[in-house]
Amino acid sequence: MPATVSPNPPVLRFDNLTLGYNRHPAVHHLRGEVATGSLLAIVGPNGAGKSTLLKAIAGELRPLQGRIEWPRGLRRQQIAYLTQQATLDLGFPMTVRDFIALGLWREIGAFAGVDRDQQRRVDAAIDAVGLRGLRERPIGAVSGGQLQRARFARVLLQDAPLVLLDEPYGAIDAETVRDLAALVRHWHAEGRTVIAVLHDLEHVRQEYPQTLLLARERVAHGDTATVLSEANLRRAAELASGRGERRPAPVCQATPEDA
Amino acid sequence: MNDTLPTLPLLAPFVEFGFMRRALAGCLALSLGATPVGVFLMLRRMSLAGDAMSHAVLPGAAIGYLIAGLSLPAMTIGGLLAGLAVAILAGGISRHTVIREDTSLATFYLLSLSAGVLIISLRGSNVDLLHVLFGSVLALDDATLLLLAGFASLSLLVLALGLRLFALECCDPAFLARVSRLAPLAHYGFMILLVVNLVAGFHALGTLMAVGIMILPAAAARLWAGTLGPLLLIAVLIALLGSLTGLLLSYYLNLPAGPAIVLTLGAMYLLSLALGPLGPLAGRWRAGWHFEH
Numbered sequence: 001m002p003a004t005v006s007p008n009p010p011v012l013r014f015d016n017l018t019l020g021y022n023r024h025p026a027v028h029h030l031r032g033e034v035a036t037g038s039l040l041a042i043v044g045p046n047g048a049g050k051s052t053l054l055k056a057i058a059g060e061l062r063p064l065q066g067r068i069e070w071p072r073g074l075r076r077q078q079i080a081y082l083t084q085q086a087t088l089d090l091g092f093p094m095t096v097r098d099f100i101a102l103g104l105w106r107e108i109g110a111f112a113g114v115d116r117d118q119q120r121r122v123d124a125a126i127d128a129v130g131l132r133g134l135r136e137r138p139i140g141a142v143s144g145g146q147l148q149r150a151r152f153a154r155v156l157l158q159d160a161p162l163v164l165l166d167e168p169y170g171a172i173d174a175e176t177v178r179d180l181a182a183l184v185r186h187w188h189a190e191g192r193t194v195i196a197v198l199h200d201l202e203h204v205r206q207e208y209p210q211t212l213l214l215a216r217e218r219v220a221h222g223d224t225a226t227v228l229s230e231a232n233l234r235r236a237a238e239l240a241s242g243r244g245e246r247r248p249a250p251v252c253q254a255t256p257e258d259a
Numbered sequence: 260m261n262d263t264l265p266t267l268p269l270l271a272p273f274v275e276f277g278f279m280r281r282a283l284a285g286c287l288a289l290s291l292g293a294t295p296v297g298v299f300l301m302l303r304r305m306s307l308a309g310d311a312m313s314h315a316v317l318p319g320a321a322i323g324y325l326i327a328g329l330s331l332p333a334m335t336i337g338g339l340l341a342g343l344a345v346a347i348l349a350g351g352i353s354r355h356t357v358i359r360e361d362t363s364l365a366t367f368y369l370l371s372l373s374a375g376v377l378i379i380s381l382r383g384s385n386v387d388l389l390h391v392l393f394g395s396v397l398a399l400d401d402a403t404l405l406l407l408a409g410f411a412s413l414s415l416l417v418l419a420l421g422l423r424l425f426a427l428e429c430c431d432p433a434f435l436a437r438v439s440r441l442a443p444l445a446h447y448g449f450m451i452l453l454v455v456n457l458v459a460g461f462h463a464l465g466t467l468m469a470v471g472i473m474i475l476p477a478a479a480a481r482l483w484a485g486t487l488g489p490l491l492l493i494a495v496l497i498a499l500l501g502s503l504t505g506l507l508l509s510y511y512l513n514l515p516a517g518p519a520i521v522l523t524l525g526a527m528y529l530l531s532l533a534l535g536p537l538g539p540l541a542g543r544w545r546a547g548w549h550f551e552h
Contacts, residue, residue, distance in 0.1 A: 058437070077438055092302060092430035093486050102427065105438040110424040138485050158438075 009071035011036040011162055011193045012057065016066035019049065019056050025064060026052045028217040034195065036072065039188040041208035041224065042197045045240035048214045050197040051084060054166050057195065077106055080160035082151055084167045084197075090140040096150050097135040100125055103157025125153040130179060145176040152180050163187055165196040169203070181207055201228060215239035272510045279506065281399045282516060285407050285463045286502035289472050292411025293456040294498040295418055295491050297473025299449065301481065302429045306474050307361065308349075311368035313457045313470045315345035317375030320391065320461060325382055329390070331402050335458055342454035345371065375466070394465030396516045397509075403462050410459040414452055425449055426487060464517045471521035472498055479528040482535025501527050 010033035017030040027049035034040055042050045055061045057068060058081040088099070101114065101122045108114060114122070126135050129149040134142055139150065148168065155163060165184070169177045185207065187194050198204050204211060204224060211227040213219040215236040220227040272279045300309045319341025323333035345367050352363045379388050399407070418425065427435045428445035436442040460469030480494035505520030512519075532538045 060437075079437075081437060083433070087433035088431045089302075089304075089429065092426075093481070093484065093490055094426075094430060095486060098486075102431070102434065105427075110421065110439065110441055 008036055010034055011038075011070075011072055011074060013069040013071060014066070015069055017053075017056070017063055017068060018065035019052050019061060020064050021052075023064065026216060027056075027214070029066070030218055032212070032218065032221050034193065035210075037188070037191045037193055038210050039184070039208050040193075040195045040210040040212060041204040042195065042212045042214055043199070043201065043204055043228070044214035044219070044236055047216075048236070048240060049216050050214055051166050053214065054081070054164050054195065054197055057162075058164055074162060078160055079162045079164060080155045080158040081164045082155055082166060082168055084170070086147060086151060088139065090147075092139070094139050095136050096131055096139055096142060096146075097122065097126065099139045100131075100135075100150055100153040100157065103154035103159075106158060121157060125156045128156060128183065129153040145172040148172050149176065149180065152183055156183065161192055163192055163194045165194065167197050167199065169198070169200070177203075201233075204228065268511075269507065272507065278397050278399075279510065281404055282396045282506055283503065284404055285396055285399045286472075286506065286520065287499065288404075288407040288411040289456075289460055289463060290476075290495055290498035290502060292407075292414040293460050293469075293473050294476050294494050296414060296449075296452050296456045297470075298477040298480070298491055298494050299418075299425055299429060300453065300473060301477040303449075306470075306478075308364050309453065309457075309473060310470045311349075311364040312342060312346060312453060313461070313466055314368045314375070315371045316342045316454070316457050316461050316469075317391065317466045318371050318378060319344075320458075320466075321375040321378035324387070324391070325378055329387070331406060331462075335406065335462075338458040338461055339454060341371070342457055343451065346450040346454060372466075390465070391461075392465045392467050393515065394461065394463050394468060394517045396463045396506075396520070399463065407459050407463060410455050414456055417448065417452055421445065421448060464520070468517045468521045471524060472502070475521065475524035475528050476501065479524070479531040479535075482531040482538045485537065497527055497531075498524070 013033040014030045017027065018025050019027040019030075026047075030053070042053060044050050052061065056063060058079055059076040060081075103125065104114065104118055104122070107118065126132055129152050131146065131149055131153065134146060139147070142150065152168075163184075168180065172180075181203070184194055184196070196208070198208075205228060208224055210222065211224040212221045213227050213232055213236055216239065219236045219239065220229075220232045273283055297309070300306060316338040319337035319339070320334040321337070322341075323330065323335070323337030327333035349360065349363045349367050352358055358366075375391070376388065379391055424435075424439075424441055424445045425448075428442065428449065432442065432446075435445065456473065457469050460472060463469075464472060476494040476498040477490075479497050480490050484490040484493050501524035502520045505523035506516060508514055508523065509516040509519035533540055535541065
């Protein structure tokens with residue numbers, strides 16, 4: 001890539017990115033970039049490769065072809081990644097507070113203590129997600145929605161310039177969604193880049209200025225209102241459903257750029 | 260005062276006999292070193308893996324024995340090497356083949372146990388075999404005692420330094436891999452710690468009992484404590500109390516010491532199951548406990 005000097009370089013750029021598992025591609029020849037500080041939703045039918053793409057951005061999946069470029073030199077440790085399923089062992093003897101405080105890892109590492117200021121920030125994060133009354137409770141003894149609040153608080157403490165959220169609102173109630181969405185808006189206002197895989201198109205239209213519509217390849221990428229048009233959504237659904245019958249093995253060719 | 264000490268039934272055996280004092284010191288070292296490692300083993304859901312690993316120590320120790328007889332350094336080095344080899348092999352096989360980790364460990368455990376018993380019977384008598392399988396806590400010499408104390412000190416030090424690392428590797432390894440480059444260190448560091456403590460336990464309690472002083476106090480303590488700090492402390496206390504009681508039972512009732520200690524620990528586990536606030540019966544006695552903050 002030629003070194004272009006831009007006043008505001010993108011946080012990341014997809015360069016002919018092809019992703020998959022066991023050599024079976026799930027995302028084909030993706031191009032495009034994500035502007036720094038943008039609030040981007042990734043939507044698409046089931047099996048469209050949305051979570052796969054997020055995993056690759058988090059650095060946990062090596063591309064089959066192409067690559068992800070980081071014009072701002074972001075390191076893997078600077079990315080906060082909220083996976084779809086909590087990877088935590090809920091049987092572990094740990095309080096909600098301890099769990100949330102793990103978000104400080106980048107600052108305290110394995111050995112340093114937690115100073116007064118950091119204690120205060122942990123408490124502030126607990127308050128921000130409304131878990132004050134539950135902070136001494138074992139992490140295995142809270143509800144799904146409360147656990148999701150705790151995971152958001154941990155992301156909050158990670159203080160990461162890039163936040164990845166994989167279906168953060170699956171199976172939680174409306175009030176929790178409202179509170180957590182407010183937190184996401186706050187992150188956006190602070191200038192962080194947030195990329196979220198989402199299903200609820202209404203929520204995306206209300207909250208996310210930018211959208212990437214994915215159906216194993218890029219269907220559309222840009223302003224949410226433009227991207228989520230009837231025609232684009234129909235095309236995404238066709239690509240997702242037609243693939244299994246007409247094209248059992250995905251054909252990998254250099255596809256022309258589409259809007 | 261000094262005249263009455265030896266007459267107290269709980270103290271008399273230790274005041275009177277050097278081998279009882281040595282046994283107690285050995286158990287103290289194991290309780291401080293091996294039991295906290297056992298707590299992490301339990302929290303990683305690797306209790307059975309620990310059992311399999313303890314058998315993996317056997318053929319290594321047996322080869323040491325074949326070469327040098329009942330020699331402490333030879334059996335220790337053999338045990339350490341064999342244990343580490345199996346820890347790495349078993350993990351690698353489950354990662355790179357269709358064989359699951361539990362099956363992989365079971366195959367190594369079966370191979371190890373039969374190979375170990377075979378190697379020892381090539382040279383020794385049944386007495387030697389009993390010594391290897393059930394240990395000889397009542398016959399600890401100076402060198403073995405120093406080895407146990409050394410391993411326990413090393414283990415405590417490493418665990419204290421890496422406590423946060425080991426804890427996160429237990430509860431959320433994916434998160435650890437994301438935020439830290441030390442994740443492989445935590446994994447293999449723990450495996451080394453485990454093998455070191457299994458070899459220590461092997462000298463005192465034998466290969467069949469070594470895991471007992473790791474897992475039983477940990478499981479019992481889990482029924483009393485909801486956070487890691489108290490859990491570690493209570494597990495060590497239970498291990499100390501259990502080994503003291505086991506030694507006394509073995510002295511007064513003329514029982515083999517290793518099994519007496521492990522059985523006592525087992526009884527304390529059953530007691531915790533019945534009485535512990537996190538046990539299955541606690542909810543019945545205190546309805547509504549779960550709803551308190």
